[in-house]
Amino acid sequence: MKINKIEPRGYCQGVKNALAMAQNVLKDSSYPQPIYFLGSIIHNHEVVRSLKKNGAVIVDQSQKSRLELLDRIEKGTVVFSAHGVSPAVWQKAREKGLHIVDTTCANVKIVHQKMKQFLQNGYECCYIGTKYHPECEGVLGISSRIHLIEKTEDIENLTIQSSKIYITNQTTLSMMDTRKLYEIFLKKFPLAIIDNRICNATTLRQKAVYEQEPVDLCIIVGDASSSNSKKLVEVAKKRGIPSMLIENADQLKNIDFSHLSSISISSGASTPEEITDTIIQAIKEKVR
Ligand code: SF4
CATH class of the missing domain: 3.40.50.11270 (Rossmann fold)
Structure with a gap:
């Protein structure tokens, strides 16, 4: 394989x-x-x-x-x-x-700084993020005036009178989903300042997963609590490649590899390479 x-x-x-x-x-x-x-x-x-x-x-x-x-x-x-x-x-x-x-x-610090700066300058500020993620909690904690956007309906339900609007986002979101939300946001608030802050590491990892050659299964190594790892699974699926999140080699036990001729492996930004190596080794042993 x-x-x-x-x-x-x-x-x-x-x-x-x-x-x-x-x-x-x-x-x-x-x-x-x-x-x-x-x-x-x-x-x-x-x-x-x-x-x-x-x-x-x-x-x-x-x-x-x-x-x-x-x-x-x-x-x-x-x-x-x-x-x-x-x-x-x-x-x-x-x-x-x-x-x-x-x-x-440093990428998160920039988001905090810019959010504070726009709030001080009288902007209505919005933030695309995931409610209980610690990065989101940190940014929303800057001011109770920040509007959280998690999905399209949040934009539909948002009422802002001012024309001074600033919107930014969590650094580890899906590039594609975030781009869509920004498009919808701009249709409703055409004068808004859009500040896409998905970090370079997240962008490069998502692009690499999206642009990979087609395989039967794409395994993403990472914790279930890791936002950027989960997004990599979503990105692979959007490309039309079946994908799953694996935390450790034990979880491979129940996967049947016999019908697969090709797989790909990537991992989240918080996954040690040794775990990924162990999983690759375990897969090789399983299909030997
Ligand atoms: S994914 Fe890494 S580089 Fe990107 S914001 Fe988080 S810690 Fe920083």
């Missing part, structure tokens, strides 16, 4: 930087202890497990905001994830006297 490894795949620069910072903090005993991580530093269980082994205390719970999770931390160091946090989280962490290590990706 032919196995195409799609490139680029795996860690983006933002994730590499965040992990390098996290590992340095854990190695350096001069940081105030304990070392808490507010939420998963990146969306990958294996990585989070290995950080825990090295002494990290992960404070996370689904449906709990970063601001709520911070209530559980009273001393030591708090590490903010690559997704960024809201100004209220910064303020609360400072008030608690915590030592802060900020691993927010």
Whole structure:
């Protein structure tokens, strides 16, 4: 069976930087202890497990905001994830006297800066994102005046009187879905300033998956909680290629590869290459 490894795949620069910072903090005993991580530093269980082994205390719970999770931390160091946090989280962490290590990706920081700038200049601001994703939580936390757009109906239901409108988006969304939402938005608000902020790493990975040569199955290696990994599955399906998300080699057990003559493999920006290598190896053994 032919196995195409799609490139680029795996860690983006933002994730590499965040992990390098996290590992340095854990190695350096001069940081105030304990070392808490507010939420998963990146969306990958294996990585989070290995950080825990090295002494990290992960404070996370689904449906709990970063601001709520911070209530559980009273001393030591708090590490903010690559997704960024809201100004209220910064303020609360400072008030608690915590030592802060900020691993927010530079691309997310730009979104925060621009959002603040347009709000200060009196614009009505909108944000295309996924409600409970931490990156979205961080941006929406800048101001209660930001309108969240998740789907077409949100645009249809939106009423804005001002002609000064700014709209931007979460960095890891699907390029195609976001482009469509922007087209619909512009039809309703033709004077709006559109600021598409899907990051370069996301764009390149999605393009590579979309432009791949046709195969019987495209496997995306990544966590179910990883937005950019899930988007890669959607992109492959939009190209007409059956696709699935696989977190680890164990999940291959129930997949029947016997009728497939070609597959392709890519991975999300938060997936370590070692996991992808293990999965490729496991597939080779299964079809041998
Ligand atoms: S996916 Fe993009 S925005 Fe997110 S951490 Fe990586 S480079 Fe930064």
